[in-house]
Amino acid sequence: MAKQVFTNVTINTNLVPSLAIQLRAAYGLKQMIETGTYYGDTAVMGALLFDSVLTCELVPETFPTAAPRLAQYPNVMYCAGDSAAWLRSRLFETEPASLFWLDAHWTGIGPRPEAGDSPILDELAAIRSLLGKHVVLVDDVRLFGSQGWPTLKELEKAAGLMGGYVQHIGDVLVVTPTPFAYKVPPT
Numbered sequence: 001m002a003k004q005v006f007t008n009v010t011i012n013t014n015l016v017p018s019l020a021i022q023l024r025a026a027y028g029l030k031q032m033i034e035t036g037t038y039y040g041d042t043a044v045m046g047a048l049l050f051d052s053v054l055t056c057e058l059v060p061e062t063f064p065t066a067a068p069r070l071a072q073y074p075n076v077m078y079c080a081g082d083s084a085a086w087l088r089s090r091l092f093e094t095e096p097a098s099l100f101w102l103d104a105h106w107t108g109i110g111p112r113p114e115a116g117d118s119p120i121l122d123e124l125a126a127i128r129s130l131l132g133k134h135v136v137l138v139d140d141v142r143l144f145g146s147q148g149w150p151t152l153k154e155l156e157k158a159a160g161l162m163g164g165y166v167q168h169i170g171d172v173l174v175v176t177p178t179p180f181a182y183k184v185p186p187t
Contacts, residue, residue, distance in 0.1 A: 014139050014171055015042050015101055018185045020049055023099055023135050026180060030096035035083035035123055036103030036139070040066035047073035051096065055079075056086040058104045058119065084122035100127060103139040118149045124158040136162065138173040 023029060032046035037057035043066075046053040053076040057063050063080040070076045079086065083104040102123050120138060127136065138159065144152040155173060159166045164175045169182050 014103075015045065015137065016170070017045060017049070019137075019169060019172070019174075019182055020045070020099065022182060023137075023174075023176070023180070024049060027133070027135055027176070028097050029099045029135060031098040032101060033087075033090070033098050034101040034103065035087065035119075036101075037066050037070075037078055038062050038103075040069045040078075042101055042103065043070055043076055043078065044073065046099075046101070047076050050099070051075060053077070054090060056081060056083050056104070058083050082119070084119050084126050087123055087126040097133045098135075100134060100136040101139065102136065118143070120155060121150050121158050124162065128162055132177055135177070136164075136175040138175075139171065141168060141171050141173050 020032075030051045032043075032050045032053045034043055034046065034053065034055040035058070037043055037055045038059075039062060040055075043053050043055040046055075047070075053073070055070070055076065055078045057066060057078070057080045060080045067078065070078050083102075102120055104119055104123065124136070124138075127134075136159070138155065141152065141155075143149050144155050150158075156166060159173055159175045162175055164177050165179050167174050167176075167180070174180065174182075
């Protein structure tokens, strides 16, 4: 997990800011939609980079920690619940071009979900028809094929059904409507 510092805000997230910034510029993204709020780090980064952030946390036990932190950002709307059902219910809010950051999974906190550790296939099915102007990023690619997770082939197949271009950038699967070349910033 990369630790980034944004003007007195420390953020621990796998979403590299330069990737989010390049995707925002390339596709005119105005909104970030996140599943897997956890303690709110990625949502905070999104609040600093996008006009609005919608985020949903699967594990209710982490929500009391994230909620007060996210309340500091008026452009963040957050909730706790089933991420795939939440995505289906929020489709009307995807009018601005959006970056979907799909990172919902069981973290070892609270009871293990009966449906498995990762709802990613249901999440991708919920947003499958939206790719035209949106970008989808799936975190934790290294975990696919682990117990309770779909295989990497199943993930890539589901992402491919969206009709875009699928690539891996680090530990993230990226689905874009047109080809995209990430430029690693100089260190």
